[in-house]
Amino acid sequence: MSNEFVARSLDEVRFWSRIMKEHSLFLRLGFRCEDTQLINEANQFYSIFEAIENRANAFTIGEDPQTITRFNEEVHNAASHIWVFKRKVLGLILRCQLPGANNFPLLVDHVSREANYFRNRLEELNAGRLEPLPDAIIDENVFFLRIMADHAKFISHLLDPSERKLVEQANNFSHEFDQLLFQARDLDSMRPQSQTAPLLDQFLDQNRVSVKSLRDFKKTASDLINACRIKSIIHPLLADHVFREAERFLHMIDMFESSLTGKPMPAE
Ligand SMILES: [Fe+2]
Ligand SMILES: [Fe+2]
Incomplete structure (x- = not known):
């Protein structure tokens, strides 16, 4: 212990x-x-x-x-x-x-x-x-989904406006994570935990799919910024920083999932 x-x-x-x-x-x-x-x-x-x-x-x-x-x-x-x-x-x-x-x-x-x-x-x-597991799952997701939604907004606003395609992708992520956050808050208000517990597996699965694609988008953006292949005022370290925070969230989702189901964590 x-x-x-x-x-x-x-x-x-x-x-x-x-x-x-x-x-x-x-x-x-x-x-x-x-x-x-x-x-x-x-x-x-x-x-x-x-x-x-x-x-x-x-x-x-x-x-x-x-x-x-x-x-x-x-x-x-x-x-x-x-x-x-x-x-x-x-x-x-x-x-x-x-x-x-x-x-x-x-x-x-x-x-x-x-x-x-x-x-x-x-x-x-x-x-x-x-905290009891279901409470921890909801709280962490409410916290991290908002963090992810913010990141998408920062990326969108710090990219050069002429990077239209990337700005659009960032805006789509912003909208997607705002929706996920609202969904998490809805679940938050449906506590106590005994009532929400059966829904958490699906909740985590859904969030994982979106966090993975945002994580990949951040990775691509970070690589492009480092290679000087896109126009932005994003510091290379900031790009990597938000990528690591997405990785952290994914890691937590996997941890929660394995506590819920008793299945081992996926290999890194
Ligand atoms: Fe952050
Ligand atoms: Fe941060």
């Missing part, structure tokens, strides 16, 4: 600390040259999460669970701080105090939701509190 706690903690921290580190970079790139204070703060968060990522990678499964509990607390603290920073930046943008800065409000809100998610995961892990 304690091994499981260490393994799950390290898995979450390794994935999300890299994501938080990259958010710091994306935020910094979106500020104007004169926003030196904000640039410094973003750089500090970059170093903080880089250090956390390195420490998480150095720990092993055999680590003392108490050490990991303390580590999780420390990471939780850092995640709370970056959440506050992101909400502050969002406030500045919404009040038009950063005119000409290059990050969409929805993107800043989005990265703050990811920080909040990370913080909650750490809290749950340390409290040893696991």
